[in-house]
Amino acid sequence: MLIYQRINRILKTATTYNRCRWLYCSTPHQQVSHYSHFTSSSQQVLGCRVISSWFSRAFSSGGPQPQYEEDQVDPFSLVADELSVVANRLRSMVVTEVPKLASAAEYFFKMGVEGKRFRPTVILLMATALNVQISKPASEGVVDLFSSELRMRLQSIAEITEMIHVASLLHDDVLDDADTRRGIGSLNFVMGNKISVLAGDFLLSRACITLASLKNTEVVSLIATAVEHLVTGETMQMSSSAEQRSSMDYYLQKTYYKTASLISNSCKSIALLTGQTAEVALLAYEYGKNLGLAFQLIDDVLDFTGTSSSLGKGSLSDIRHGIVTAPILYAIEEFPELQTVVDRGLDNPENMDLALEYLGKSHGIQRTRELAARHASLASAAIDSLPENDDEDVQRSRRALKELTHIVINRTK
Amino acid sequence: MLIYQRINRILKTATTYNRCRWLYCSTPHQQVSHYSHFTSSSQQVLGCRVISSWFSRAFSSGGPQPQYEEDQVDPFSLVADELSVVANRLRSMVVTEVPKLASAAEYFFKMGVEGKRFRPTVILLMATALNVQISKPASEGVVDLFSSELRMRLQSIAEITEMIHVASLLHDDVLDDADTRRGIGSLNFVMGNKISVLAGDFLLSRACITLASLKNTEVVSLIATAVEHLVTGETMQMSSSAEQRSSMDYYLQKTYYKTASLISNSCKSIALLTGQTAEVALLAYEYGKNLGLAFQLIDDVLDFTGTSSSLGKGSLSDIRHGIVTAPILYAIEEFPELQTVVDRGLDNPENMDLALEYLGKSHGIQRTRELAARHASLASAAIDSLPENDDEDVQRSRRALKELTHIVINRTK
Numbered sequence: 001m002l003i004y005q006r007i008n009r010i011l012k013t014a015t016t017y018n019r020c021r022w023l024y025c026s027t028p029h030q031q032v033s034h035y036s037h038f039t040s041s042s043q044q045v046l047g048c049r050v051i052s053s054w055f056s057r058a059f060s061s062g063g064p065q066p067q068y069e070e071d072q073v074d075p076f077s078l079v080a081d082e083l084s085v086v087a088n089r090l091r092s093m094v095v096t097e098v099p100k101l102a103s104a105a106e107y108f109f110k111m112g113v114e115g116k117r118f119r120p121t122v123i124l125l126m127a128t129a130l131n132v133q134i135s136k137p138a139s140e141g142v143v144d145l146f147s148s149e150l151r152m153r154l155q156s157i158a159e160i161t162e163m164i165h166v167a168s169l170l171h172d173d174v175l176d177d178a179d180t181r182r183g184i185g186s187l188n189f190v191m192g193n194k195i196s197v198l199a200g201d202f203l204l205s206r207a208c209i210t211l212a213s214l215k216n217t218e219v220v221s222l223i224a225t226a227v228e229h230l231v232t233g234e235t236m237q238m239s240s241s242a243e244q245r246s247s248m249d250y251y252l253q254k255t256y257y258k259t260a261s262l263i264s265n266s267c268k269s270i271a272l273l274t275g276q277t278a279e280v281a282l283l284a285y286e287y288g289k290n291l292g293l294a295f296q297l298i299d300d301v302l303d304f305t306g307t308s309s310s311l312g313k314g315s316l317s318d319i320r321h322g323i324v325t326a327p328i329l330y331a332i333e334e335f336p337e338l339q340t341v342v343d344r345g346l347d348n349p350e351n352m353d354l355a356l357e358y359l360g361k362s363h364g365i366q367r368t369r370e371l372a373a374r375h376a377s378l379a380s381a382a383i384d385s386l387p388e389n390d391d392e393d394v395q396r397s398r399r400a401l402k403e404l405t406h407i408v409i410n411r412t413k
Numbered sequence: 414m415l416i417y418q419r420i421n422r423i424l425k426t427a428t429t430y431n432r433c434r435w436l437y438c439s440t441p442h443q444q445v446s447h448y449s450h451f452t453s454s455s456q457q458v459l460g461c462r463v464i465s466s467w468f469s470r471a472f473s474s475g476g477p478q479p480q481y482e483e484d485q486v487d488p489f490s491l492v493a494d495e496l497s498v499v500a501n502r503l504r505s506m507v508v509t510e511v512p513k514l515a516s517a518a519e520y521f522f523k524m525g526v527e528g529k530r531f532r533p534t535v536i537l538l539m540a541t542a543l544n545v546q547i548s549k550p551a552s553e554g555v556v557d558l559f560s561s562e563l564r565m566r567l568q569s570i571a572e573i574t575e576m577i578h579v580a581s582l583l584h585d586d587v588l589d590d591a592d593t594r595r596g597i598g599s600l601n602f603v604m605g606n607k608i609s610v611l612a613g614d615f616l617l618s619r620a621c622i623t624l625a626s627l628k629n630t631e632v633v634s635l636i637a638t639a640v641e642h643l644v645t646g647e648t649m650q651m652s653s654s655a656e657q658r659s660s661m662d663y664y665l666q667k668t669y670y671k672t673a674s675l676i677s678n679s680c681k682s683i684a685l686l687t688g689q690t691a692e693v694a695l696l697a698y699e700y701g702k703n704l705g706l707a708f709q710l711i712d713d714v715l716d717f718t719g720t721s722s723s724l725g726k727g728s729l730s731d732i733r734h735g736i737v738t739a740p741i742l743y744a745i746e747e748f749p750e751l752q753t754v755v756d757r758g759l760d761n762p763e764n765m766d767l768a769l770e771y772l773g774k775s776h777g778i779q780r781t782r783e784l785a786a787r788h789a790s791l792a793s794a795a796i797d798s799l800p801e802n803d804d805e806d807v808q809r810s811r812r813a814l815k816e817l818t819h820i821v822i823n824r825t826k
Contacts, residue, residue: 096645097645098645098648098649098652099652100648100651100652101644101645101648101652171610171611171614174606174610175606175607175610175611193587193588194588194651195648195651195652197584197587197588197610198584198588198644198647198648200614201584201613201617201640201643201644202641202644202645202648204614204617204618204640205617205637205638205640205641205644206641208621208633208637208640209634209637209638209641211633211637212630212631212633212634212637213630213634214630215630216630217625217626217627217628217629217630217633218625220621220624220625220630220633221622221625221626224618224621224622224624224625225618225622227614227617227618227621228615228618228619228622230614231514231611231614231615231618232509232510232511232514232615234611235511235513235514235608235611235615236511238513238607238608239511239512239513239514239608
């Protein structure tokens with residue numbers, strides 16, 4: 001049996017198993033006992049390990065890739081060559097005449113520390129899914145120059161998005177006084193806060209210049225709005241009132257701003273630059289938005305569970321910093337007394353243990369996963385609603401985009 | 414005699430007197446003695462006081478304004494009403510749904526702390542100088558709607574430029590750990606570094622969104638390049654080698670990036686948005702560039718002299734922070750041994766006294782003022798080279814732009 005089929009079967013079993021266990025636990029007591037049982041299930045642990053190892057590889061830029069059958073697609077392999085082109089162009093785009101600024105700006109674009117390149121992958125797949133082909137080398141036939149030029153414009157959106165994403169990381173790391181990022185020292189840790197703020201500003205301005213070169217002011221506006229959303233989301237997180245912190249609406253709005261707006265507006269930009277209808281542009285936007293939301297919801301689960309399936313094995317970094325996410329919000333709905341525990345501050349280990357106990361006996365983790373799955377389904381449905389197209393590349397890219405929604409909700413890191 | 418004529422005569426006398434004294438002092442000894450004499454001359458001191466007081470008023474946003482004859486223009490009064498419109502729009506443009514971000518973003522746009530509004534003044538004057546009239550109220554005749562819409566687009570350039578300028582101030586204050594700005598606590602001092610970085614990013618993205626709404630990608634590119642120049646200039650200043658710090662070319666390049674690029678590209682944007690020829694766009698750019706350079710050169714002089722005419726009475730903040738500016742660079746050309754004094758560090762009071770002594774016996778201050786005057790002349794010449802136009806408003810705005818070049822080089826604060 002091929003690896004992919006095996007994993008698919010495991011995934012299906014794990015999901016069904018998981019869903020059944022959670023769906024039929026209605027009382028807090030049942031929840032606790034089932035949760036304990038769930039984490040000690042050897043079958044489940046084995047399944048998780050296999051999935052975890054596979055997704056680790058799927059998300060890493062190097063190392064062996066999983067094998068796929070012909071009708072299956074690995075989203076990351078599908079755009080691997082083009083991602084290299086984008087990465088090279090990114091490195092050349094952030095060159096400046098001032099050596100220190102150049103070093104700072106290219107810090108996270110260097111080989112080996114480019115990160116998962118999740119956003120460029122989505123954007124390039126969306127480009128093909130909307131029927132903008134990568135031009136074939138001249139030896140394979142006549143090169144369609146228009147198509148090639150258009151493809152380069154779409155690659156620019158991937159580059160711009162990545163520059164903005166890295167700029168936001170640089171500024172976030174200054175704000176959070178972070179000392180590591182992508183497995184190496186954060187730029188502020190290595191070169192200081194000043195150069196990190198400046199390098200972030202530089203990347204934003206370079207992204208804006210590149211945007212202007214696309215000569216489409218609607219796209220400039222979309223992407224600039226996404227930058228504003230990144231800032232708004234960050235500020236909402238750091239300056240919320242107690243009431244806002246306990247509101248699911250506020251949480252989802254902040255999550256959209258911080259994680260989903262950039263990718264959704266980038267996907268929409270791809271549609272606009274390729275002259276699609278408003279309806280298709282909206283579908284592209286909906287895909288990006290729902291994928292982004294699903295991604296963040298699972299991130300919030302992983303903050304509690306880590307690579308294991310146990311509560312409290314994650315870094316717990318959000319909750320320690322007073323950032324209340326979906327699992328706790330759902331838990332508070334079931335156990336309102338948890339709110340006072342959270343308000344007392346979870347930097348106190350006793351409060352933290354108590355909060356995790358409440359979370360464990362609640363449906364918080366389960367409901368967050370279910371919400372993530374709903375958004376993943378919506379993303380998938382958006383792809384299914386695109387105008388029919390029989391082209392093989394288009395079909396393959398659409399399958400890859402849908403595959404990404406599964407990867408996002410089933411990942412363990 | 415009207416005040417303006419009196420001031421003009423004083424200025425003329427002071428300039429001639431000053432130039433003669435400096436031009437005919439060839440030895441260091443003569444320079445020192447003449448410099449002392451210059452500062453003790455009661456006539457000169459009186460002249461300086463009158464000029465200082467007048468320019469203080471000219472630069473302040475409130476208080477009594479100087480009186481002008483009919484053919485004379487006060488640049489700031491000429492656009493005062495429109496500046497209020499711009500200020501109100503700016504305040505409404507930085508509103509967001511997150512109260513803390515809104516407070517931070519509007520911090521320097523509030524009544525009384527808007528600063529000199531030098532850039533918006535130049536931009537609005539340039540708009541009229543290129544024959545884009547302010548539409549008259551309907552009661553005075555038929556309103557030219559096209560003209561009115563175009564004028565609002567040009568006002569947007571003033572608003573965008575001011576947002577970018579304030580964003581750069583917010584980030585600069587974080588970089589420099591500054592605790593005051595415009596006579597009040599700096600934003601980082603009052604609300605913290607995090608919100609200052611975010612508010613700067615927010616203003617940049619809001620500026621970019623407003624830029625996109627103008628639907629002219631060449632203008633987006635120009636202004637985004639100016640933002641990049643702000644960053645490049647700041648980085649050049651903080652990461653220069655000893656060799657670069659002693660290079661006049663490096664200093665002028667950095668000065669262009671930090672001070673002149675934004676205003677020159679904004680002026681050029683006005684020309685582009687009004688459909689001027691490439692030649693006129695270049696003249697507008699040249700005006701802004703040379704005015705900006707003259708402004709900064711005088712700033713560098715004032716860092717040594719302050720509101721008095723004596724060396725060492727300024728804040729000396731640049732030189733204390735190891736930032737070598739034109740006066741010292743010229744002094745090093747005459748006295749190469751000053752370089753070693755500077756390299757030893759001027760945070761040591763003995764080195765500082767020695768450096769000021771060298772500067773006093775050199776032509777450093779004089780040559781910097783002369784260079785500023787040359788750039789002011791070039792700015793003025795750019796205005797004279799604009800296509801002829803007999804319209805009274807156009808003529809008046811052009812005179813005001815030229816008047817600004819005098820104000821810039823003769824200011825004492």
